[in-house]
Amino acid sequence: MDNLETRLVKLALKGDQRAFAEIVDLYKDRIFHLAYRMLSNRHEAEDVVQETFLRVYRNLDRYDPGQKFSTWIYRIGTNLSIDRLRKRKPTYSLDAEIGDQDGADGYALIPGDNRTPETEYMISETRTTIHEAIDGLPPKYKTVMILRYLQELSLQEISDVLDMPVTTIKTRVHRGREFLRKKLESQQH
Template identity: 50%
Template sequence: MDAVVKRIVREVKRGNQEAFAELVELYKDKVYHIAYRMLGNAHEAQDVSQEAFLRAYTNIHSYDENRKFSTWIFRIATNLAIDRLRKKKPDFHLEDKVGGTENLDYYSQFASEEALPEEQVVKLEMQEWIQQEIMQLPPKYRSAVILKYLEDLSLKEISEILNLPVPTVKTRIHRGREALRKKLGDV
């Protein structure tokens, strides 16, 4: 895979835009998932994903071919997501009550596509709860926890993405996990 990606990157550096479309196709889902897990919002994740690929394309000549392309693009996406989180101030939460209704919250505005069996509902609620708790972590812990446990990246890859030494990555993962453990209790 790495040899194929290096060949594609060389084509992109020569100005082949179709080759860049191949890179986007290879990494778009992973980049989107990282952005979504960082931001918790599909539209913002799409924006960050597009911006990450745009930045990768415009800065492709600064990419070091001795490193993994995935690490480089994941770093760009993670940094963009963190920047967005720093600037973002929520104007409402889904738990807030909708004005002019009888105690309906914004969750009630989502249409259900299908009825789910009880076990799937419980599983989904648990996943949402865990995702909400992850979203409450400070960005530095959130990014490390997401990259480790949700994206299943190695400490070395996370270190390269976040541009931090491995011991610092380990500390952030540990502290993020401990914060989650305290919030989640004995589940």
């Protein structure tokens, strides 16, 4: 039995545009969040989303149904994001001002359900700390942390997406976790 993605790919290959639009709908948010976390820039993230789907479309006939579709599309989206990160000025660092933070997108202005302003503030504080900390990580750690915690991929899936051994992924997750732990501790003190 084919899964949904494999069926949609088959239809799209036959020229069914609606099937491809379906694929876009299924993955656009995930790829956008991945790219947005990687690049901290809405405009660039949307560019990555567009380019990802363009590549998916062009290489649809090369998609191997033996592989998970999500792994394939994540690989494309991740590589495009990493490429953009690398092309940035080398002066970009943890201390550099981060252009497009959550607050700027109105995140802080939208209250959650049943939350007091205090808890809301604390949650957003922690979240900001974590996002900033992940932003400051070198790309190779950043990618792994985003795939693990934002996209909630398993270590095996991350290893498939990045085409690296699971042991390497584990080491990076461990280091990233330690780094985040220290960041959160310093915030609390």
